[in-house]
Amino acid sequence: xxxxxxxxxxxxxxxxxxxxxxxxxxxxxxxxxxxxxxxxxxxxxxxxxxxxxxxxxxxxxxxxxxxxxxxxxxxxxxxxxxxxxxxxxxxxxxxxxxxxxxxxxxxxxxxxxxxxxxxxxxxxxxxxxxxxxxxxxxxxxxxxxxxxxxxxxxxxxxxxxxxxxxxxxxxxxxxxxxxxxxxxxxxxxxxxxxxxxxxxxxxxxxxxxxxxxxxxxxxxxxxxxxxxxxxxxxxxxxxxxxxxxxxxxxxxxxxxxxxxxxxxxxxxxxxxxxxxxxxxxxxxxxxxxxxxxxxxxxxxxxxxxx
Amino acid sequence: xxxxxxxxxxxxxxxxxxxxxxxxxxxxxxxxxxxxxxxxxxxxxxxxxxxxxxxxxxxxxxxxxxxxxxxxxxxxxxxxxxxxxxxxxxxxxxxxxxxxxxxxxxxxxxxxxxxxxxxxxxxxxxxxxxxxxxxxxxxxxxxxxxxxxxxxxxxxxxxxxxxxxxxxxxxxxxxxxxxxxxxxxxxxxxxxxxxxxxxxxxxxxxxxxxxxxxxxxxxxxxxxxxxxxxxxxxxxxxxxxxxxxxxxxxxxxxxxxxxxxxxx
Numbered sequence: 001x002x003x004x005x006x007x008x009x010x011x012x013x014x015x016x017x018x019x020x021x022x023x024x025x026x027x028x029x030x031x032x033x034x035x036x037x038x039x040x041x042x043x044x045x046x047x048x049x050x051x052x053x054x055x056x057x058x059x060x061x062x063x064x065x066x067x068x069x070x071x072x073x074x075x076x077x078x079x080x081x082x083x084x085x086x087x088x089x090x091x092x093x094x095x096x097x098x099x100x101x102x103x104x105x106x107x108x109x110x111x112x113x114x115x116x117x118x119x120x121x122x123x124x125x126x127x128x129x130x131x132x133x134x135x136x137x138x139x140x141x142x143x144x145x146x147x148x149x150x151x152x153x154x155x156x157x158x159x160x161x162x163x164x165x166x167x168x169x170x171x172x173x174x175x176x177x178x179x180x181x182x183x184x185x186x187x188x189x190x191x192x193x194x195x196x197x198x199x200x201x202x203x204x205x206x207x208x209x210x211x212x213x214x215x216x217x218x219x220x221x222x223x224x225x226x227x228x229x230x231x232x233x234x235x236x237x238x239x240x241x242x243x244x245x246x247x248x249x250x251x252x253x254x255x256x257x258x259x260x261x262x263x264x265x266x267x268x269x270x271x272x273x274x275x276x277x278x279x280x281x282x283x284x285x286x287x288x289x290x291x292x293x294x295x296x297x298x299x300x301x302x303x304x305x306x
Numbered sequence: 307x308x309x310x311x312x313x314x315x316x317x318x319x320x321x322x323x324x325x326x327x328x329x330x331x332x333x334x335x336x337x338x339x340x341x342x343x344x345x346x347x348x349x350x351x352x353x354x355x356x357x358x359x360x361x362x363x364x365x366x367x368x369x370x371x372x373x374x375x376x377x378x379x380x381x382x383x384x385x386x387x388x389x390x391x392x393x394x395x396x397x398x399x400x401x402x403x404x405x406x407x408x409x410x411x412x413x414x415x416x417x418x419x420x421x422x423x424x425x426x427x428x429x430x431x432x433x434x435x436x437x438x439x440x441x442x443x444x445x446x447x448x449x450x451x452x453x454x455x456x457x458x459x460x461x462x463x464x465x466x467x468x469x470x471x472x473x474x475x476x477x478x479x480x481x482x483x484x485x486x487x488x489x490x491x492x493x494x495x496x497x498x499x500x501x502x503x504x505x506x507x508x509x510x511x512x513x514x515x516x517x518x519x520x521x522x523x524x525x526x527x528x529x530x531x532x533x534x535x536x537x538x539x540x541x542x543x544x545x546x547x548x549x550x551x552x553x554x555x556x557x558x559x560x561x562x563x564x565x566x567x568x569x570x
């Protein structure tokens with residue numbers, strides 16, 4: 001068995017380095033003087049000089065790059081221009097909220113997706129199967145910014161079961177989490193169903209049946225184990241759309257996470273926060289991909305030699 | 307063809323015909339009819355400024371069509387150029403291009419477009435630029451993979467040994483083979499772009515008021531969900547139906563040409 005974890009780790013490291021450089025140059029791509037854009041044209045000259053020194057924009061570019069690299073290594077993202085508070089605290093609260101939302105959505109879609117897919121595959125071509133497949137087609141093609149209002153309309157306004165937005169009560173996570181998860185759930189259902197049907201026809205399963213294994217035991221030990229492998233890949237890939245969907249969903253439901261912080265910081269031109277949010281979201285995506293790839297190698301014995 | 311797809315296409319064609327032959331002003335406001343429900347004079351009702359929702363949807367369609375058309379042309383051209391060069395010449399250049407594409411793919415979904423739309427002032431040109439920045443990567447990967455596949459085939463080797471120049475091999479052999487997979491890729495990419503463009507407008511980074519855009523209308527309509535749910539429903543349904551049609555068309559082409567997706 002060849003050990004290629006160092007290569008995977010190295011390529012992830014290169015990606016992170018690239019993300020850092022791209023986010024670093026965001027501030028420098030602002031047309032005109034970034035300080036004037038952020039403070040407004042009527043700002044006092046002394047304030048402008050102060051901010052310029054604080055952001056290090058008066059230094060040569062290679063020194064800025066090294067300084068901000070050292071800062072990020074220490075977990076320091078600088079200060080917010082609007083409030084003067086360190087960004088780190090704001091970011092860590094927002095990160096926590098976004099992760100809670102994303103993980104809830106992930107759990108919903110994995111649990112119900114696999115359950116739905118297994119049921120649809122068990123009763124292939126039945127009425128139930130057709131309902132599951134057609135509704136999942138609907139949820140795959142619906143964008144987050146339409147599904148959110150639709151759920152608000154049905155569950156909050158007409159039925160009055162859930163709070164519309166905000167994060168005051170524990171039940172307020174349900175609507176944004178549903179909005180985020182339904183698309184992914186539909187993809188998992190489709191994937192699980194098609195894989196199960198394919199594997200149920202394979203030689204391995206026929207042999208197991210011939211040996212006289214019980215049906216539920218075949219489903220768990222033979223079919224399901226093989227279904228998990230493509231599922232892990234698709235879940236890892238979809239996590240990115242979960243993170244970028246969080247930007248829309250959080251804005252829609254006033255969920256105090258990274259996405260809402262990102263949009264707010266863009267509107268108030270607080271660009272250091274914008275940089276930090278983009279950096280954190282992209283880095284999380286890289287880590288999820290790395291984790292998926294490692295898990296994939298562990299799960300699939302065929303991949304170990306490649 | 308699917309009846310639903312046919313119906314949706316007819317709906318938009320009728321809308322565009324009305325715009326072209328009869329003309330209308332989608333910014334005309336009637337304050338006595340604010341948020342009115344659908345009726346005979348305004349088919350889909352009116353929005354919070356008393357503007358006709360149907361007319362604004364058509365204008366929004368034309369605006370996003372213009373943006374998405376240009377983004378597809380620009381990112382397709384840049385992507386194919388980079389992909390073919392890197393695939394054909396290989397070596398260090400290829401390694402560099404592959405690194406850049408994986409780097410761009412580390413930004414999930416529309417994050418990169420959000421970043422660039424945020425720092426450039428909002429407007430049509432900047433929106434096109436922001437969407438193209440993430441858009442070229444898919445084309446480049448596809449073009450690179452296809453080029454690597456084709457350049458090792460026997461007929462290309464034969465052409466090389468007969469003394470064809472590199473330029474001739476690229477234009478006569480490699481580019482024609484790219485045509486069908488690229489059209490399919492572009493169809494799916496357009497469906498994604500419609501949602502991306504609407505998402506950017508939804509968070510206020512797209513076309514600015516009073517220009518009609520679907521994302522902007524969606525954002526406005528959510529504020530009036532309680533009093534006039536038809537506004538949000540019509541806007542959302544138009545976006546969804548169009549995306550559905552384009553995906554359907556992509557599936558149709560894919561099946562017709564029997565394209566096997568090539569990955570690196």
